[in-house]
Amino acid sequence: MRLTDFRALTFDCYGTLIDWERGITAALAPLVERAGKPLTRDEVLEAHARHESQQQRYTPEMPYSDLLAVVFRRLAEEWGVHAAASEAAAYGQSVKQWPAFPDSASTLQYLKKYFKLVVLSNVDNESFAHSNAKLQVDFDAVITAEDVGSYKPARRNFDYMLDLLPSLGVRKDEVLHVADSQFHDLQPCSELGLRSCWIYRRFEQRGFGATVRTMGEPAVEFKWTSMAQLVKAHHEELSKG
Known part of the structure; x- marks a missing residue:
């Protein structure tokens, strides 16, 4: 299978194109500093993943910025920190400042x-x-x-995307889904028979970071550690004809 076999690339954004772990840890730093115990970066990210996935499951129609404010309050409770409502609301808006990975825009x-x-x-x-x-x-x-009314890994999010693709002149078998998260994206793709590419941003780190731990590794068609590697592979395919 070749990248040039596909006509459309569908992307997870946060974790794949936007460095959400850097954004999350920077925005939570003031709260973490007030915690009753020292917390490692991975401990912060794993706690965030746990509360976020739970809140997404119970309030699937809640806008993400509001949901993040709830996650902030849950983290403050878990770490024994008093947090003002204004702090929670500010954290909900922090997505707007989360940085892109250096290779995202050019690729x-x-x-x-x-x-x-x-x-x-x-x-x-x-x-x-x-x-x-x-x-x-x-x-x-x-x-x-917000468009779908639910959060990945819910199947309806992927069904919504697949239902939209014909309007772009693209069939399911012409699509490659590009993502970092096994939990949110790669596992659902495997279950749906949707071809996928794993951009393994955390290849030099342990654990699952800001995503929920999964059992086993879903099968994928391609695996690279950066978007730049994906582009390099595509360019090499073109040069070989």
């Missing part, structure tokens, strides 16, 4: 020349608009949790 601009590009993201539309400005590319379609 997306390259891929735009060869593929339809679609985002399937677990955020609200306003938050994504700020992230999109950092990615510097016009996606052919943007699908958020």
